Amino acid sequence: MAIAVVLATVGFGGRRAVWESRRTWGEEDEVRNSVESRSVVINHGIPTGTIHRMKTAAAEFFKLPAQEKKKYPYDPNVLEGYGTPYPLSENESVDWSSALFLRLSPIQQRKLELWPTTPPELKDTVEAYSAEVAKVNKKLLGCLSLIMGMERNALFELHEEMSMLLRVTYYPTCCMPDQVLGLGPHSDASSITLLAQDDDVTGLQVLHDGGWVPVKPIPNALVVNIGDVMEIWSNGRYKSIDHRVVTTVEKARTSYASFVAPHKDVVMEPLEQMLDAQHRHGMYHKVKYENYLKYVLHRKLEGKAHMAKYTI
Ligand code: OGA
Ligand code: NI
Numbered sequence: 268m269a270i271a272v273v274l275a276t277v278g279f280g281g282r283r284a285v286w287e288s289r290r291t292w293g294e295e296d297e298v299r300n301s302v303e304s305r306s307v308v309i310n311h312g313i314p315t316g317t318i319h320r321m322k323t324a325a326a327e328f329f330k331l332p333a334q335e336k337k338k339y340p341y342d343p344n345v346l347e348g349y350g351t352p353y354p355l356s357e358n359e360s361v362d363w364s365s366a367l368f369l370r371l372s373p374i375q376q377r378k379l380e381l382w383p384t385t386p387p388e389l390k391d392t393v394e395a396y397s398a399e400v401a402k403v404n405k406k407l408l409g410c411l412s413l414i415m416g417m418e419r420n421a422l423f424e425l426h427e428e429m430s431m432l433l434r435v436t437y438y439p440t441c442c443m444p445d446q447v448l449g450l451g452p453h454s455d456a457s458s459i460t461l462l463a464q465d466d467d468v469t470g471l472q473v474l475h476d477g478g479w480v481p482v483k484p485i486p487n488a489l490v491v492n493i494g495d496v497m498e499i500w501s502n503g504r505y506k507s508i509d510h511r512v513v514t515t516v517e518k519a520r521t522s523y524a525s526f527v528a529p530h531k532d533v534v535m536e537p538l539e540q541m542l543d544a545q546h547r548h549g550m551y552h553k554v555k556y557e558n559y560l561k562y563v564l565h566r567k568l569e570g571k572a573h574m575a576k577y578t579i
Contacts, residue, residue, distance in 0.1 A: 311403045311488075311489055312399075312402070312403070313396075313399040313400065313402075313403065313487075313489075314399070315487050317392075317395050317396055317399050318396065318463055318487055320388070320392045320395070320396075321392045321393060321395075321396040321463075321523065322463075322465075322521065322523070323392075324386055324388055324389040324392045324393070325367070325389070325435045325521060325523070326521065327385070327386040327389070328367060328383050328385065328386065328389060328435075329365075329367075329435075329437040329521065331383075331385060335385065336349050336365075336367075336383075337349065338383075339367070339380075339381045339382070339383055340381075341366075341368060342378065342381060343564070345370070345376075345378045345381070346368055346370070346432055347368050347369060347370050347377070347378045347381040347382075347432075348367070348368060348378075348381040349365070349366070349367045349368075349381075349383075350365065350366065351364065351365055351366065362448060362449060362450050362451060362568075363438060363439065363441050363447045363448065363449050363514045364436050364437060364438045364439075364449045364450055364512070365436070365437050366434050366435060366436040366437070367383070367434070367435045368432060368433070368434050369381075369382060369393055369432070369433045369435075370430075370431070370432055370433075371393075371397040371400070371401070371431035371432065371433050371525060372397070372401065372429055372430065372431045373428055373429070373430065393433065396433075396523075397431070397433070397525075400431070400461055400489075400525045401429075401431065403461060403489065404429075404431070404459070404461060404525070404527050405423060407459065407461075407491065408422040408423045408458075408459070408527075409422075409423070411459075411497075415501065415538070415540055415541065416540045417538075417540055422458070422500070425500065425529065425533070425538075426458065426527070426528070426529040426530065426533065427529060427530040427532070427533050428529075428530040429527065429529075430526075430527070430528040430529065430530065430531075431525055431526065431527055431528075432525070432526045432528070433523065433524070433525050433526075434523075434524045434526065435521065435522070435523050436449075436450065436512075436521065436522050436524070437519065437520075437521050438450075438470055438512060438514060438519060438520045438521070438522075439514075439519050440514070440515060440516055440517065440518060440519050441514035441515070441516065442516060443514075444513060444514045444515055444516055447514050448511055448512065448513060448514065449470055449511075449512035449513060449514045449520070450511055450512040450568070451511055451567075451568035451569075452474070452509055452510065452511040452568060452569065452570040453509070453510070453511070453568040453569075453570065453571075454492075454494065454495055454498075454507035454508060454509050454510070454570070454571050454574070455492050455494035455495065455507065455508075455524075455526060456494060456495055456496075456526070456528065456559070456560055456563045456564070457492075457494035457495070457496060457526040457527050457528050458494050458496035458497045458500070458527050458528060458529065459491055459492065459493060459494055459497060459527050460491070460492040460494055460524050460525065460526050460527065461489045461490075461491055461524070461525045461527070462489060462490040462491075462492065462522060462523065462524045462525075463487075463488075463489055463522070463523040464484050464490065464520070464521075464522040464523070465484060465520050465521055465522070466484050466486040466487070467484070467518070468484070468515060468517075468518045468519075468520040469481045469482070469483050469484060469515075470512045470513055470514070470515065470520045470522070471490070471510060471511075471512055471522070472510060472511055472512070472513060473508050473509070473510045474508070474509035474510065474511075474570070479511065479513075482510075492507070492508050492510065493505050493506065493507050493508055494507050494526070494527075494528075495507045495559070495563075495573075495574060495577075496528065496529060496535055496556070498551075498574070499535045499536065499537060499551045499554075499577065500535065500536075500537065500538050500541070501537070501538070501541050502537035502538070502541035502542060502546055502549055502550050502551065503537075503546070503550045503551070504541055504546075507571065507574075509570045509571050528556065528560075529556050530556070531555070531556050531557035531560070532555060532556070532557065533555070533556045534553055534554070534555050534556075535551075535553070535554055535555075535556055535559065536549055536551065536552075536553040536554075537549035537550060537551055548579075549579070550578060550579050551577050551578060551579060552576075552577050552578075552579060554577055559577070562576065
């Protein structure tokens with residue numbers, strides 16, 4: 268069976284971007300429009316075994332006793348480690364999840380003391396997954412660059428030093444799913460996010476026309492989210508997607524989000540290529556990625572409210 272990358276989901280703000288990028292992916296016969304999810308599905312080429320091994324290793328880690336997992340406490344300065352790193356949401360309820368953050372790249376910036384040594388294969392399996400997901404990222408950014416009227420490597424180079432962070436999130440079962448969220452509404456502080464998820468539990472929802480639409484898992488697929496960085500670079504043509512995670516009574520769920528981001532010193536602003544007769548001026552203020560990230564990480568999760576600061 269073809270492994271698929273879901274390049275756009277229902278109501279996904281950058282659906283057009285990703286839909287259009289299908290033309291430049293170069294494997295037309297792997298492209299199909301999934302009726303059920305109204306998604307574009309493309310072969311991403313990550314071996315199923317690589318995804319499977321990472322999921323198994325992560326499951327082993329989350330099964331460990333709390334005191335074992337706490338040996339790798341989340342460090343907000345390096346954005347790595349285990350914990351519940353987001354600030355409390357509006358009603359001060361804690362999100363019903365815990366997460367393990369690991370830096371995929373740049374490799375030399377990894378804080379390996381925050382990488383769990385149990386199970387022993389975790390490091391190598393994450394490493395293998397990281398190499399694969401980096402390839403998909405490069406290819407996808409290439410496609411997006413082309414549809415934005417730039418050279419294939421333009422977006423890749425705009426990141427200057429590509430940063431990739433993996434967030435493995437475990438959402439336990441919850442007996443009050445209508446009152447407790449797994450993760451509050453937000454858009455990602457990334458250029459794009461590549462998300463692998465469990466095949467058999469639906470938890471992720473995207474905001475579409477004022478309502479929350481579930482993103483049903485497609486086995487071995489990657490969901491691609493457009494993040495705030497792409498929204499700014501594209502001058503609002505490709506909007507970041509407001510999404511959240513709900514809890515379920517029946518089954519725990521795990522997701523694996525790889526956040527792609529530029530170097531912290533990169534100054535983000537609408538790209539010249541995105542200015543046209545209709546949008547002659549940039550619709551976003553210039554902002555250094557580091558400053559934007561600090562602002563976002565200290566806020567409660569309130570959908571896309573944080574973007575007001577950067578919108579003209
Ligand atoms: C995130 C996120 C979605 C999920 O980590 O930013 O949106 O399905 N995760 O867990
Ligand atoms: Ni997210």
